[in-house]
Amino acid sequence: MTAATFIAWENRLGKMVKAPGGVKLTDALDQAGKNLDSIQDACMEAMDAQLDELERLCAEGGRQPTEEIKNRIYDVANEVLAVAGAFTLSELGQAAFCLCELVDRLRAGGKWNQAAVEVHLSAFRLLRQPGEGADRSSVIAGLKGLTDRVAVIAE
Amino acid sequence: MAKFDPKAWINLEKAKVLLLDDHAEGGNILAQIVMGFGVRRFMRCGSVAEAQEVVNHTELHLLLVNANLRESPAFEFIDWLRRANLQPNSFTPVILITGHTQRGAVERARDCGSNIVLAKPVSPQSLLERIIWIAREKRPFVNCGSYMGPDRRFHDTGPPAGVQGRRHNDPPEGAADEAVSEPPPEPAEKFEGGEAA
Numbered sequence: 001m002t003a004a005t006f007i008a009w010e011n012r013l014g015k016m017v018k019a020p021g022g023v024k025l026t027d028a029l030d031q032a033g034k035n036l037d038s039i040q041d042a043c044m045e046a047m048d049a050q051l052d053e054l055e056r057l058c059a060e061g062g063r064q065p066t067e068e069i070k071n072r073i074y075d076v077a078n079e080v081l082a083v084a085g086a087f088t089l090s091e092l093g094q095a096a097f098c099l100c101e102l103v104d105r106l107r108a109g110g111k112w113n114q115a116a117v118e119v120h121l122s123a124f125r126l127l128r129q130p131g132e133g134a135d136r137s138s139v140i141a142g143l144k145g146l147t148d149r150v151a152v153i154a155e
Numbered sequence: 156m157a158k159f160d161p162k163a164w165i166n167l168e169k170a171k172v173l174l175l176d177d178h179a180e181g182g183n184i185l186a187q188i189v190m191g192f193g194v195r196r197f198m199r200c201g202s203v204a205e206a207q208e209v210v211n212h213t214e215l216h217l218l219l220v221n222a223n224l225r226e227s228p229a230f231e232f233i234d235w236l237r238r239a240n241l242q243p244n245s246f247t248p249v250i251l252i253t254g255h256t257q258r259g260a261v262e263r264a265r266d267c268g269s270n271i272v273l274a275k276p277v278s279p280q281s282l283l284e285r286i287i288w289i290a291r292e293k294r295p296f297v298n299c300g301s302y303m304g305p306d307r308r309f310h311d312t313g314p315p316a317g318v319q320g321r322r323h324n325d326p327p328e329g330a331a332d333e334a335v336s337e338p339p340p341e342p343a344e345k346f347e348g349g350e351a352a
Contacts, residue, residue, distance in 0.1 A: 002300030009246035013170065013216045014290040022166025023193045025159040025283065032191025032279035039187055043180045078223050078254040082181040085276025093276050100255030108258055 040087050047083045050076050051128065055121055063114050067107075073117070074103045080124070091136045092127040095120060098143040102151065109154030116150040119143070165287070171196045171213060175206040175232065176221040176252075181275075185219055185252070188279050192286070203232045210236060215247045217286070222253040222264060222272075230260070230267035237268040237296075237303040246296060248289040252277060268304025 023031070054076055061069040077099040085093030099120040106112055123139050172194050176182035186199060198213065200206040203224070209215075218236075222229045229251065239245055251269035264272060270292060273285050294306040 004297050004299040006306075007246075007296040007298060009296055010243065011248075011290070011292055012243065013248055013286075014292065016170055016216060017165050017167060017287075017290045019166045019169075022164045022168060024161065025163045025165055026161050028165060028192045029159070029279045029283060030191075031193075032188040032283075035187035035191045036184065036279070039183050043183065046180045074255075074257075075223070075225055079178050079181060081254045082178065082275045082277075083184065086184045086278065090276070097255050104255065104257050 036086065043083050043087060047080055048128075050080055051121075051124055054080075054124070058114065058117050058121060061112075061114070063112060065112060065114075070103060070107050070112070074100055074107070077103065088130070089127065091140055092124060094140050095123050095127055095143055098140070098147055099124075102147040105147070105151035106154050109151065111154040113150045113154065116146055119146060159283075165192065165283075165290075167193045167286075168195055170194055170216040171198070172217045172219065173198045173200060173206060173209055173213075173215050174219045175200045175203070175224070175229065176219075177201045177224050177226065178221065181221060185221075185277060185282075188277065188282050189219070191279065192283060203227045203229075206232060207235070210239070210241065210244050213244075215244055217289070218247055218249045220249055220251050220269070222251050222256065222260075228263075230263045233267040233269055234303075248292060250282075250285055250289065265307070266302055266304075268302070270305050 054073060057065075057069050057073050057076070061073075065073075077096045081093045081096035081100065084090070084096060099117065102113075102116060102120065106116075120143060123143055126139065127136060167189075172189055174182060174185055174189070174197065176185060176199075182199060182201075186197060189197060198209050198215075200209060203226070206220075220229050220233060233249055233251065236247075236249070237245055249269040251264060251267070251272045252275060253264060253272055254275045256264055270289050271285055273281060292305070296304060297306045
């Protein structure tokens, strides 16, 4: 077993952030929010195209998709997660996380479940619309429960 | 969630920040947030090879790395960075940004040498908190052969249960529970940043 060696380092970022000048933290947050607003439409358009791609992949893969299609579904769902949650579609982001978990566990188990994936994609369309309420939370809870049940069978 | 002191400032005008992300929209989101914080020198890379090229030629202050790269594992890039013996970049803070992490990859995410992990979706608040946390970072780097990066022990509680310690001040195996020291205080919520020019 190799002994641990400790190495001191200079935190150059720490020195830099304290230098005179810069912006107030509150202004930095405001500006970052405005910057995000400026790309929201483009991001939503790209995300909608990814939702379409997920449906196409699911249909194309059928009951026995190739590993390539499974991996692509996983990657695209991960990208939906990154975008949706950044633009107040947090439930859609959670649903996308849930699909990632489902695909990951189905891949590991070696048994695919097209119906369970399709349920997720239907939920995506519902949650894509802005809104609030207990119904949306129960959709997420339902997806998590479904993923657990299906994955246990597959494993 | 930490509340920021409205009087605190942060100066990132001269910071050189590298973003490694091959997802267009995810990368755009991070770029817009970071530029909102005042970063002007921002290098965006869509592949590990591109990022390695930048790391080899530019002194960086911060790296933001998407863990879910399609083509090649982000973990391997960070591990390479830590072991590349590049001064000062091998010690530059890294924020690893994760979406869903595949089974079997959780330990690799922990052990690749990043300073901190940030879960998606990323918000301005969550990213700014992590940058401020890293700016206060004082943990030394550790090289123990199998790992090179910031000390993974945030609190000195000795080696994991059942594992023989590798540090000179580690207690003998089995005695770790008796050697637990007091953890350091939690970081203050207020960032004592710089002052207006």
